[in-house]
Amino acid sequence: MRMGRSLTNYVINQAVYGVGKSLVKEIFKNNTERHLPAVKDNDSPINNLIKFERPEVYFDRDIGGLRDAKEELKKHLIYPRTKQDLYLLFEKQLGNILLIGPPGCGKTLLTKAAANECGLLFISPHMGDIVKRYLGEREKAVQFIFEYCRSLYEPSLLFFDEMHQFTLRNGPPYIQRINDELQMQIDGNDSRKGYPIVVGSSRKPWLVDPAMRRPGRFKTISVSPPNLYERKQILRIKLNNLFYKSMIECDYENLLTDLAERTPNFSGDDLTSLVEDAKDIPIYEARRVLKKEDFDKVLKIKRSSIISWFSEAIRACRRYDEKDLLEEIMKFSPRQT
Ligand SMILES: Nc1ncnc2c1ncn2[C@@H]1O[C@H](COP(=O)(O)OP(=O)(O)OP(=O)(O)O)[C@@H](O)[C@H]1O
Ligand SMILES: [Mg+2]
Secondary structure, X not given: OOOOHHHXXXXXXXXXXXXXXXXXXXXXXXXXXXXXXXXXXXXXXXXXXXXXXXXXXXHHHHOOOOXXXXXXXXXXXXXXXXXXXXXXXXXXXXXXXXXXXXXOOOHHHHHHHHHHHOOOEEEEEOHHHHHHHOOOOHHHHHHHHHHHHHOEOOOEEEEEOOHHHOOEOOOOHHHHHHHHHHHHHHHOOOHHHOOOEEEEEEOOHHHEOHHHHOOOOEEEEEOOOOOHHHHHHHHHHHHHHHHHXXXXXXXXXXXHHHHHHOOOOOOHHHHHHHXXXXXXXXXXXXXXXXXXXXXXXXXXXXOOOOHHHHHHHHHHHHHXXXXXXXXXXXXXXXXXX
């Protein structure tokens, strides 16, 4: 039987609002046919729980720097798909991935690119909503998300953003129950069987339950802020289109070097907003070119948004006695370059 839309809706309602936990399980167990994701169907109730995307982001074209994180993602996420035979030959255990690092440094962007590079559907559950809204049904919602992803026709990447919010160490009982359910689902989730690959992300990894972070469950990868060379790369990515349209009225290479030198500790997101704010000036003045002075004006008021993150991170790691995490964070603590 091909699962029709009304039946799907019924199952979702049972899973999220109702008491039909066992019914949901049974329907999925007996339903050998897989179904297509509701990517374009905005009316589908599944969209209240999960967002589907086919991101058009590429490692080299769209992401500046982050060489180590890209390499790690290739090794642990992309090659297991593109070199499947070798991974099977060596009986490689495939873990899930947890990306950690300061805000705005590219954790979500990298995950989208990794999904795109190996043709995985990018699925992100609305965990904030689930935690807030589905009182008493949260664990069922988590279970349903996994069951739904496993039932899809195509391989997928299941992305849990801001993991610390629902896997909080010593969290209240309702968070503990979500955390337990997630751990159970993740442990039973063998991505070699066509199950989704799980990627988590957190800018407050010290708050994530250490049991969730243990190496057998998640391979932790750090996403560090860009250094001088990487900032220049990011700025180039953000400005190249305008440069090719001859809309930059100064020496382009000098501009990139100068901006990269004047933005220590800026995240990729800070650099993006520097470029976007600078573009506002010619638009406001009805000019068709961007000048170096536009960037100077913005830089007079723009500051790095991640400096305070480091002091919080160091304090918190000491409080929770997270020595390894502290060591990792110190590797990319505020730079002079
Ligand atoms: N290395 C990079 N190259 C190009 N753009 C970047 C890079 N890092 C960040 N950006 C820009 O910053 C934006 C925010 O990045 P992203 O959402 O991936 O950050 P994040 O690490 O997930 O942050 P958060 O912890 O707040 O979720 C991106 O959409 C992109 O425009
Ligand atoms: Mg993010």
